[in-house]
Each structure stands twice: as structure tokens, then as C-alpha cells.
Amino acid sequence: MRIVIAEDSVLLRAGLTRLLEEAGEEVVAAVGDAPALLDVACRLQPDVAIVDVRMPPDLTDDGLRAAVQIRRDCPAVGILVLSQYVEETYATELIAAGTERLGYLVKDRVADVPEFLDAVRRVGSGGTALDPEVISQLLARSRQRDPLARLSKREREVLSLMAEGRSNQAIAANLIVSDKAVEKHVSSIFAKLDLPPAESDHRRVLAVLRWSQQ
Template identity: 50%
Template sequence: MESGPMNISLRAVVGEDQLIVREGIVSMLARAGIEVVASLDNAADLVRVTAVERPDVVITDIHMPPNLADDGLQAALKIKADQPGVGVIVLSQFLDAAYALDLVGDDPSGIGYLLKEKIATPDLLVDAVQRVVSGESALDPDVIASLVGRKRISDPLENLTPKEREVLALMAEGHSNAGIAAKLFVTVPAVERHVTGIFSKLGLQQTESTQHRRVLAVLHYLKN
């Protein structure tokens, strides 16, 4: 089922060098009530136009002209540095956890990383837009799974229970406590208990705000 129009009018800039893919993204956003103020086929114009239009969200492919390397990712990083209030979603043809880590940097808020094959489902793209515009993260579950599978040495994450690791993985994808509860078919208080356990085992002190500790936990999970 496709997403209906959003309650709040949002403005987006799209960067994608393949015309048919670019038009498909623009069409999906338009059907969801998101205004696409510009759609571009190269990274240089993406940065320039975003600075002028100041949209709510930028959606870009990683591999873009002029170099057809990681130009889109570099453009996204510059946009996020220059305009931290703009949500950024990067699309990738292939699963590459290193790109996701580069994009996340020191703060996953307002960041999305999705595999292109997934955005054939409009709901997924629109949900990601809603999350990053709200300052949350929207990381592809397959990328999270790839990061989880990496070998770790002396990692405090090993102290987490299987359920706590499951909760932390969903936090890293960008889900709220209510969203995690729905995914795991448990109550919100149960999720809150798991989150508290995660904070404690990762040494995240109560002197920090809950949201800040949540971000630190996700960063620890992604980078350690």
C-alpha cells in the first residue's frame, strides 16, 4: 500500500544521475505530498541548489557525476555540515557499511542510508523522510546487520543480552521505543527497561539526557 499525503508540507531536493530512477523518486515523493523543488544529476549542482533552496530533506545517490565515485556521499556530508537542520538520505546500489559509517560521523540524527532496491516500496522512502526530517535516523536493516556481523575485540556490547542487542539494533535503524515495541511485540515499558539496561552496560551516565545517551549508544554500536 502506498503512503498517502503527509500532514505537513515538506520540500525536498533529489540527486540521482539515472533519469528513470530520479523520476521514480520524484513521483513517489509527490504522491506522498512532498514538494520536490529540484532534481539534479550531479553532485556539484546538488550542493549549490541545496544552499539556495534550503529544503527539509535531500535524497541523493552515492555514485554521482562528475567523478562517478562517492561524489553524492561527499555532497551529502557537505550539506549536513553546512546545513545541519536539513535531513539527508543517501541511496546506495550496494551494501557498504563503510559508507554508512562515513555518513553517520559523530551524530546519526537527521541521517538516512537506504539500499536502492528497498525504495521500490514507497512507504519505506516516505517513512525515512519523516524520520530524518524529525531529527531521527533511518538506516537500512541490512546495513545494520552487516555492522553487527563484524568481529569486535573487548567490546562492551558483548555484555548485552540477546534482547538488548535486538533493541539496540532497532534503535540504530532509527525506531522510537514505541516503534521497537511494535516490532518486537512487547510493551513500551519492557523496551524502556531494555534501553535502561543498554545505557548501564555501555557506561552511559544518567547525567546525560536520554536522547543524548540514545545517540551515544547507537554510535557505540555502529563504530566500536
């Protein structure tokens, strides 16, 4: 797997490079600021860009803003954000663009090497690696009251099966109802969970995340 590392700490950048290379991955670039990240990510097209939130030139959220731009301009590049905290505004924007090839971990997770390597490989393979703390904070931000309480018994059954990864057709077969009935339940779930229509199909993912937090 080809990887770019964007981390302004020289020691951490070197440590991540060594860890990944010893695990058999290829680090094609390691940079220390957001402009350099934007350059190498779109020019080299790595499988994954591992991005620190706080980076030069401003040492605020430059890395996360660069990640959002890479997701927009170079969607084939997987993004794994490492952060000391959850920056809700840009994290929401990242997820709103779709959860494929996306990860967001608090830096404490890097200490668990197998878990960190698994996250890198999942993102590079087109999957998702969202830290439980990230999910919790993003859901808390949008939840004014428990939206799951609005769901009917049948809608909860449908959402439970969605959380198992079932398609609408599989849900219909399981509940012995028509595909059209399942589609109506799914639309109602989205409405009751305050998940309006969007260009991407992340509403199904967000609905499942909310179910998993109950």
C-alpha cells in the same frame, strides 16, 4: 515537505519526483551530479535531500561525499542516502556526526513505496531511517568479538531499558537504583562496547543498535 533529489539516472530521478509529488510532497530541485547537489542543498535548505551514492563527476562515491559535506555545512538539511551497496567508510562518518535527520537505504527499499515514503518523512521530521543491512555491516566492521558478552547482568538490564528509549532517570526508577548508579553502568557499557567519548551523543544510539543485533 520540501525535497531535493540527487540522482544521475534521468528515469529514476523522474520516477522519484513523480512518486513524491503524488504523495503530496514538494520536490524543489532534482539534479544529476554532486556539485549541483551541494549548490541546491545549502541554497534551498530543503527538509530532505535524497542522495544517490554513485554520481558524476567521478561516478564513484561523489554523492556520499557530498552528503557528508552537507551534514557538516548545512546541518538543518536531512539526508537520505540511496545506494546499491553499503559504503562503510562514509556511512560511518555520516552516523558519527549524529543520527538525527539521517537515513541510509539500499535501493531495493524504494520498491516498497510506503516504506520509502515513511523513511523520507521520518528523516524530514528529524528522525532516523537506517536500513537493517547498513546497521549489520557497520556493526560487523567494528566488532572483533561479541562485545555484549562483556556486559554484566545489571549492565544488560540497563542496556535493554535504553533500547526501549528510557532515560537514565526512568531506568533508575525501573531498577530501583540511584541515578548515579545508572550513570556508572552506562559509562561501563560504553567502555565495554568500545564506544569512546565523542563530541556528539551518538554513543547511546550505537549501543542500542548493537543490542538490537544480538
